[in-house]
Amino acid sequence: KNQVEQSPQSLIILEGKNCTLQCNYTVSPFSNLRWYKQDTGRGPVSLTIMTFSENTKSNGRYTATLDADTKQSSLHITASQLSDSASYICVVIMYSSASKIIFGSGTRLSIRP
Amino acid sequence: GAVVSQHPSWVICKSGTSVKIECRSLDFQATTMFWYRQFPKQSLMLMATSNEGSKATYEQGVEKDKFLINHASLTLSTLTVTSAHPEDSSFYICSANLGQGTPYEQYFGPGTRLTVT
Numbered sequence: 001k002n003q004v005e006q007s008p009q010s011l012i013i014l015e016g017k018n019c020t021l022q023c024n025y026t027v028s029p030f031s032n033l034r035w036y037k038q039d040t041g042r043g044p045v046s047l048t049i050m051t052f053s054e055n056t057k058s059n060g061r062y063t064a065t066l067d068a069d070t071k072q073s074s075l076h077i078t079a080s081q082l083s084d085s086a087s088y089i090c091v092v093i094m095y096s097s098a099s100k101i102i103f104g105s106g107t108r109l110s111i112r113p
Numbered sequence: 114g115a116v117v118s119q120h121p122s123w124v125i126c127k128s129g130t131s132v133k134i135e136c137r138s139l140d141f142q143a144t145t146m147f148w149y150r151q152f153p154k155q156s157l158m159l160m161a162t163s164n165e166g167s168k169a170t171y172e173q174g175v176e177k178d179k180f181l182i183n184h185a186s187l188t189l190s191t192l193t194v195t196s197a198h199p200e201d202s203s204f205y206i207c208s209a210n211l212g213q214g215t216p217y218e219q220y221f222g223p224g225t226r227l228t229v230t
Contacts (some may be wrong), residue, residue: 041204043119043208043221043224044157046219049218061115088156094218103156104156105155108154
């Protein structure tokens with residue numbers, strides 16, 4: 001069964017600290033993996049997109065890694081800011097004519113001052 | 114950058130009425146748009162894939178007669194919730210692909226909050 005699992009479900013850290021969010025998937029065939037940030041009551045915003053051959057990709061203080069062999073990805077946030085409080089969603093795209101999109105359940109991150 | 118808008122951003126309607134939500138790609142043409150529903154503290158659930166000029170493809174469990182989708186142009190898709198009931202209250206989000214084929218980049222709208230009383 002094609003699934004995307006994220007951990008932890010929720011996380012609270014102090015402002016300025018770093019954190020890492022995890023994403024494990026069993027989607028096959030794999031096309032690409034994306035991390036989105038979703039503020040409460042808003043649509044998701046793309047942070048990174050990685051294809052099979054890409055191991056890491058950065059977007060400012062956000063760095064995503066991908067291990068296609070173990071089917072794991074992580075999103076590392078450096079020097080967290082209050083504005084980083086949001087849900088972070090891992091999405092895996094299946095390589096098929098229908099381009100099926102599999103969403104993870106997300107990690108709710110709260111940054112405390 | 115590519116921008117997707119939704120209108121309205123929030124709507125309150127009475128049970129039994131119909132509500133139309135618009136999704137527009139403002140600065141690019143989108144042959145494929147997606148409609149999602151999101152309940153509080155849950156992730157997005159794909160409802161249907163909307164292809165310009167053809168019928169939408171609905172996910173299993175989504176009533177196509179209740180959630181009418183029209184993708185009449187390359188920049189506009191509409192979702193009509195017919196005979197809405199309180200259980201239809203949710204956050205509806207659309208997204209559009211930039212380009213054809215594998216959706217290498219997908220842009221989401223800001224969402225529409227529907228409350229059915």
